[in-house]
Amino acid sequence: MKRKTMNPMDILQKQGALLALAVLTAAAMIRFPVFRQTGNILNILRQNSMIGIIAVAMTLVILTGGIDLSVGAVTALSSVLAASLSGTNSPILILLLPIAAGTLLGFCNGLVVTKMSVAPFISSLGMMMIARGIALVITSGNSVPMAEVSKGWITAMAEASLLGVPVFILLFALVAAAGVYLTRKTRFGRDIYAVGGNEDAARMMGIQPGRVKIAVYALSGFAASLSGVLLASRLGSGQPVTCEGWEMDAIAAVAIGGTKLSGGRGAVPGTVFGVLILAVIKNMINLQGSLNSWWQSIITGTLLLAVILTQVFGERKGA
Amino acid sequence: MSERVLLEMRQIDKRFPGVHALDHVDFKVRAGEIHALMGENGAGKSTLMKVLTGLYAKDSGEILLDGKPVSFHSPLESQRAGVSTIYQEINLIPYLSVAENIFLGRQPLNRTGIDWRAMEARAGKILAEMGVDVDVTQELRRCGTAIQQMIAIARAIFSDARLVVMDEPTSSLDEKETAVLFQQMRRLKEQGLAIIFISHRLDEIFEICDTVTILKDGKLVEERPVERLTKLELVSKMIGRDASDVLRRKNGGYDAAGKRTVLEARNVANEVKLRGINVTVRAGEVVGLAGLLGSGRTEFARVAFGQDGDYTGELEINGQPVRFKSPRGAIDRGLAYCAEDRKVEGIFPHMSVRENMTIAILPKISRFGILNAKKQDEIVERYIRSLNIKTPGAGQQIHNLSGGNQQKVLLARWLCMEPDLIILDEPTRGIDVGAKSEIESLIQEIAGRGIGVLLISSELEELVRNCHRVVVIRDGRNVGDLEGGSISEENIMERIAQGAAKEEGHENG
Structure with missing residues (x-):
C-alpha cells in the first residue's frame, strides 16, 4: 500500500485555523498582560460560547452544501419565548419549550429545502424573517424582562460554574465534542460529508440525502434556540432585536475554520478554532483601546478572504 | 451456470x-x-x-x-x-x-x-x-x-x-x-x-x-x-438493419502529395507526462493517436490546444511556429478540440442545442454585440440536418439528447468555426453502435473537406477503421508510426508492447 505524503499546502489548509489561533493568542499574550489573566480568558470563552454553539451546528449544515441564515433570528426568538414564559416559573417550559420551537423551525426549514427543493439561502432567509417577525410581534418590539418569580434562578444559571469553569463554557465544549463525535464516529456524520461531497452519488450509495439535510437544519435550529435560552439567562430578559448578524459571524467562523462553503469538506474542530480566532481578535481590539470596534470587522473580513484564498490556491495545487 | x-x-x-x-x-x-x-x-x-x-x-x-x-x-x-x-x-x-x-x-x-x-x-x-x-x-x-x-x-x-x-x-x-x-x-x-x-x-x-x-x-x-x-x-x-457495412473500414487511401501540413509537433514535452511527442497532420488527413490510457494522448492534445501552457519543443500550425497561452489563441489559429469528457469540458446541459452549437461563434454572427438570430438559425438548422442530429428542435435543452447526439452537437460547434485542424478525443466513448458508425462517417466527411483530424481513441478498431496514419505513443513518447495498409490492431499493440520492451532493455542496460 502506498503511503500518504503530506504537502505543506495540505497542512496549511487542514491546520491553518489552529496555527492562526496559536499565533494570535501568543501575540495577544505578549502584547497585553491583561489577556493572560484567567478571568479574561474565561470571559472571552463565556461571551463567545453562544455563537460557538451556533457555529458548530452551522458547520454541519454547510458540510451538506447548505446554509442557515435563520440562526440569529431564531436565537432572538428563543430568548423572547424564554422570557415570556418566565412567569410560569416552570424550568421545563422556560428552558425546553423555546428549544423545541427552535428545533421545529429548523426542521421546517429542512423540509422546505428538501421536499420543495428551495435553495437553502432563500428558505432560511424566509425563516429568518419569519422568526424575527414572530419575536417582534410577541413583544411589540420591546425587551421582555424576566418575571420576578423565576428571574433569580434563571440569571444564576449564567453565573454558575462547575469546578471553576462557567457552565456556558462547559455547554459549548459539550456541543463541540458532540459535533466532533457525530462527524467522525457515526454513520450519520459521514453521510453528511457524502451528501455535501456529491449528492447524487450519495443517493446511489443508498444514503437518503433528504433525511440527512432535514436533520442538520433541525440541529441548527436546536443549537440556535439553545443559545437563545442562554442569552435570556445572561441578560435577564428576552430581546427581539438582538443577535442581528450572528448568522454571518457563525458562517465566518466556519469558513475561517477551513470548511468549504460548497460542502463535503471541513471539520468541527476548525470551526471551534474559527470562533476563538474571532473572539481573540475582538478582545485584542478592546484591550488595545485606541482602535474602535469597527476595525474588528475589517480585520475579520481580511482574515476570511485570506483563508478562502488559501483554499482556492491549495485546490489548484492539489489538482 | x-x-x-x-x-x-x-x-x-x-x-x-x-x-x-x-x-x-x-x-x-x-x-x-x-x-x-x-x-x-x-x-x-x-x-x-x-x-x-x-x-x-x-x-x-x-x-x-x-x-x-x-x-x-x-x-x-x-x-x-x-x-x-x-x-x-x-x-x-x-x-x-x-x-x-x-x-x-x-x-x-x-x-x-x-x-x-x-x-x-x-x-x-x-x-x-x-x-x-x-x-x-x-x-x-x-x-x-x-x-x-x-x-x-x-x-x-x-x-x-x-x-x-x-x-x-x-x-x-x-x-x-x-x-x-x-x-x-x-x-x-x-x-x-x-x-x-x-x-x-x-x-x-x-x-x-x-x-x-x-x-x-x-x-x-x-x-x-x-x-x-x-x-x-x-x-x-x-x-435492426443489415450490418454488413457497419464494421467496414471507412476511409480510402490518402495521397500526401501537394497537401499542406496543418499541424507539426516536434519533441513536445512537459514536466507532467510528455517526454517528446512528434506528430504531423496534413490537410484532409485522419491521424490516429494510439496508446494506453495515461500514455500522454490527452495531455498532448491539451498542450496543442493551449490548455496547458508549460511545455518544451515546437508546435507549428499551417507552417507557422506558435506557442499558445490559452485555447483562445489556438481557436484563432484554426484549431478545434472536442474534449474527452463532454459532460465536464463540453456541453452546457441546461442550454439549448442552438446555444450549445453556436456558443463559440457568437462574436462572428453578431454585429455591435447584437446577435443575428436568422444567421444563427440557418447555421443550426444546417448542421442538425447534415449531421443528422436527432432532436425535437433547436430549442431543446441538450441534456435531453442521447450521448451520441450530444456529441454531434459538439462536433457541429467546432465545425461551424471552420477549423483547419480538429482534435477529437474519444469521440465515440459511451455512445451506441449506430451513433458511433455515424460519427465515424462524419470523421471521414470532415477530412474530405480538407480539414486535418487528430483522432484519439482507446478503441483500436476505431483507429484502424478511420485513420490514414496512426502515431503510437507510450509513456509520453513516440514508439511507432503506421501508415495505410500496415495499420492493424495487432501492429498497434505490437508497437505499444515493443515500446515497453525497449524501455526495460534500456533500464537493464
Missing part, C-alpha cells in the same frame, strides 16, 4: 412523456451467469436497470427476485435486497477517503462508533486482492479515473450482493484494468452471483458473458447464449 432463475422481470412497461421507454419487456437472469444487456442508446437498457434498482417506478409488470415478488422504491431498498450497481459515471464522493467510499453506509462499528482502523485495513485488503495499489486513506479525488472506477467496483461487489449490475464499467479502464475486472467478475460468478453487464465494446461481451439479451426501441428482441451468436448478428439485431 445453474438453471436457477435469480431475477425475473415480467412484462415491464414504462412510459415517459412522448416515449414508450419499455414496452412489456421480459428479462431473466440466472444465478452464476454473466448476462449482457445490449442495445443502442435509447433502447431501454438504462431504464430497465433503473426500474430494477428502484430509481424509476414501473407503470406495470412485476419483478421477482429469487422467486419472490419485490418492488423497490429507492436504491437503498434494492441494495438491501442484494442488488448492487456500478454506474457508468463514477458515483463516489470526492472528498472522502478511498476506504470510506468503499464502506460508506456500512462502515464497521465498534463500541465507540465507526472503527476507522478496521475499515481501512479491510479496504486495503480488498483493493490489494484486485491488484489496485493505492493509499486507502487518501482522498478519492486524488486518484485517477481508472482507480476510481476500480474503487466503485470494489464497493459494489464487496457488499452482500446477489446480483451486480454493471453499466459500462470498462469505459474508463485500460486493457490491464479491464482484465483485472474480468477476473473479479469470474470469481463472483463462481460464487453463484449473477452479473448484468452493459458495455458498448463488443469484444468484451464475447469474452466475458454467458448470455445476451438484446433490446431495441424499448422492446425485447431476443435472448440467446453468447456461443450461439456472432458479432455481426449481434450488431445487426441491435441496430
Whole structure:
C-alpha cells in the first residue's frame, strides 16, 4: 500500500485555523498582560460560547452544501419565548419549550429545502424573517424582562460554574465534542460529508440525502434556540432585536475554520478554532483601546478572504 | 451456470412523456451467469436497470427476485435486497477517503462508533486482492479515473450482493484494468452471483458473458447464449438493419502529395507526462493517436490546444511556429478540440442545442454585440440536418439528447468555426453502435473537406477503421508510426508492447 505524503499546502489548509489561533493568542499574550489573566480568558470563552454553539451546528449544515441564515433570528426568538414564559416559573417550559420551537423551525426549514427543493439561502432567509417577525410581534418590539418569580434562578444559571469553569463554557465544549463525535464516529456524520461531497452519488450509495439535510437544519435550529435560552439567562430578559448578524459571524467562523462553503469538506474542530480566532481578535481590539470596534470587522473580513484564498490556491495545487 | 432463475422481470412497461421507454419487456437472469444487456442508446437498457434498482417506478409488470415478488422504491431498498450497481459515471464522493467510499453506509462499528482502523485495513485488503495499489486513506479525488472506477467496483461487489449490475464499467479502464475486472467478475460468478453487464465494446461481451439479451426501441428482441451468436448478428439485431457495412473500414487511401501540413509537433514535452511527442497532420488527413490510457494522448492534445501552457519543443500550425497561452489563441489559429469528457469540458446541459452549437461563434454572427438570430438559425438548422442530429428542435435543452447526439452537437460547434485542424478525443466513448458508425462517417466527411483530424481513441478498431496514419505513443513518447495498409490492431499493440520492451532493455542496460 502506498503511503500518504503530506504537502505543506495540505497542512496549511487542514491546520491553518489552529496555527492562526496559536499565533494570535501568543501575540495577544505578549502584547497585553491583561489577556493572560484567567478571568479574561474565561470571559472571552463565556461571551463567545453562544455563537460557538451556533457555529458548530452551522458547520454541519454547510458540510451538506447548505446554509442557515435563520440562526440569529431564531436565537432572538428563543430568548423572547424564554422570557415570556418566565412567569410560569416552570424550568421545563422556560428552558425546553423555546428549544423545541427552535428545533421545529429548523426542521421546517429542512423540509422546505428538501421536499420543495428551495435553495437553502432563500428558505432560511424566509425563516429568518419569519422568526424575527414572530419575536417582534410577541413583544411589540420591546425587551421582555424576566418575571420576578423565576428571574433569580434563571440569571444564576449564567453565573454558575462547575469546578471553576462557567457552565456556558462547559455547554459549548459539550456541543463541540458532540459535533466532533457525530462527524467522525457515526454513520450519520459521514453521510453528511457524502451528501455535501456529491449528492447524487450519495443517493446511489443508498444514503437518503433528504433525511440527512432535514436533520442538520433541525440541529441548527436546536443549537440556535439553545443559545437563545442562554442569552435570556445572561441578560435577564428576552430581546427581539438582538443577535442581528450572528448568522454571518457563525458562517465566518466556519469558513475561517477551513470548511468549504460548497460542502463535503471541513471539520468541527476548525470551526471551534474559527470562533476563538474571532473572539481573540475582538478582545485584542478592546484591550488595545485606541482602535474602535469597527476595525474588528475589517480585520475579520481580511482574515476570511485570506483563508478562502488559501483554499482556492491549495485546490489548484492539489489538482 | 445453474438453471436457477435469480431475477425475473415480467412484462415491464414504462412510459415517459412522448416515449414508450419499455414496452412489456421480459428479462431473466440466472444465478452464476454473466448476462449482457445490449442495445443502442435509447433502447431501454438504462431504464430497465433503473426500474430494477428502484430509481424509476414501473407503470406495470412485476419483478421477482429469487422467486419472490419485490418492488423497490429507492436504491437503498434494492441494495438491501442484494442488488448492487456500478454506474457508468463514477458515483463516489470526492472528498472522502478511498476506504470510506468503499464502506460508506456500512462502515464497521465498534463500541465507540465507526472503527476507522478496521475499515481501512479491510479496504486495503480488498483493493490489494484486485491488484489496485493505492493509499486507502487518501482522498478519492486524488486518484485517477481508472482507480476510481476500480474503487466503485470494489464497493459494489464487496457488499452482500446477489446480483451486480454493471453499466459500462470498462469505459474508463485500460486493457490491464479491464482484465483485472474480468477476473473479479469470474470469481463472483463462481460464487453463484449473477452479473448484468452493459458495455458498448463488443469484444468484451464475447469474452466475458454467458448470455445476451438484446433490446431495441424499448422492446425485447431476443435472448440467446453468447456461443450461439456472432458479432455481426449481434450488431445487426441491435441496430435492426443489415450490418454488413457497419464494421467496414471507412476511409480510402490518402495521397500526401501537394497537401499542406496543418499541424507539426516536434519533441513536445512537459514536466507532467510528455517526454517528446512528434506528430504531423496534413490537410484532409485522419491521424490516429494510439496508446494506453495515461500514455500522454490527452495531455498532448491539451498542450496543442493551449490548455496547458508549460511545455518544451515546437508546435507549428499551417507552417507557422506558435506557442499558445490559452485555447483562445489556438481557436484563432484554426484549431478545434472536442474534449474527452463532454459532460465536464463540453456541453452546457441546461442550454439549448442552438446555444450549445453556436456558443463559440457568437462574436462572428453578431454585429455591435447584437446577435443575428436568422444567421444563427440557418447555421443550426444546417448542421442538425447534415449531421443528422436527432432532436425535437433547436430549442431543446441538450441534456435531453442521447450521448451520441450530444456529441454531434459538439462536433457541429467546432465545425461551424471552420477549423483547419480538429482534435477529437474519444469521440465515440459511451455512445451506441449506430451513433458511433455515424460519427465515424462524419470523421471521414470532415477530412474530405480538407480539414486535418487528430483522432484519439482507446478503441483500436476505431483507429484502424478511420485513420490514414496512426502515431503510437507510450509513456509520453513516440514508439511507432503506421501508415495505410500496415495499420492493424495487432501492429498497434505490437508497437505499444515493443515500446515497453525497449524501455526495460534500456533500464537493464
